[in-house]
Amino acid sequence: FAYTLWLFTLSDLKTIFFPTLVFGTAAAPISSTAQLGPRAIWIWLHLLQFCLSNQCLSPEEDASNKPWRPIPAGRITTGIARRLRWALLFICLSVSAYYGVLGASVALALGTLAHNELGMDAVWLPRNVCNAVGYAAFNAGATYVACGGDCTPKAMSVAAQVLNALVILTTIQAQDFQDTAGDRETGRRTLP
Numbered sequence: 001f002a003y004t005l006w007l008f009t010l011s012d013l014k015t016i017f018f019p020t021l022v023f024g025t026a027a028a029p030i031s032s033t034a035q036l037g038p039r040a041i042w043i044w045l046h047l048l049q050f051c052l053s054n055q056c057l058s059p060e061e062d063a064s065n066k067p068w069r070p071i072p073a074g075r076i077t078t079g080i081a082r083r084l085r086w087a088l089l090f091i092c093l094s095v096s097a098y099y100g101v102l103g104a105s106v107a108l109a110l111g112t113l114a115h116n117e118l119g120m121d122a123v124w125l126p127r128n129v130c131n132a133v134g135y136a137a138f139n140a141g142a143t144y145v146a147c148g149g150d151c152t153p154k155a156m157s158v159a160a161q162v163l164n165a166l167v168i169l170t171t172i173q174a175q176d177f178q179d180t181a182g183d184r185e186t187g188r189r190t191l192p
Helices: 002-027 033-057 059-065 078-099 102-117 124-144 155-186
Strands: none
Touching (some): 002 033, 033 102, 033 124, 078 102, 124 155
């Protein structure tokens, strides 16, 4: 079962998990190796929540683009994955409240809902906005997770988060080149 969960996030490790882990570590107001574990867990749980939501809604696209993912590969049913997705919402919010980054978790939950369940991923501009908000929330959570009571944002960290969100807003459509066949099948209107 753990391997199945890992497969949900596998294709996003290089685009979200590792870059966010590095960003959060570099931008954190307090730099400590003790934060690395909580930071990695926080990022991965939120990434899993997003991936479950996304992959439950488009198994036919994944069957074309990424047939090794758990749902098209038959490792888990859409119904079980959907229940896990909603259970993870509460787990993510609880973990975030414990680590003092509830706002970032709420932003990710709302962004995931807008992107996936409300269908804002179907048109490139709202999709880009949702992605930029998502990356900003991932970065904010990763930056401030488990830093205790001394989480005063540094101007440099905030500027880096804003700049990163703007880069994502204006360039995220480049990743659509690899998924154009699946996008056409599902009627998604992407830039490429």
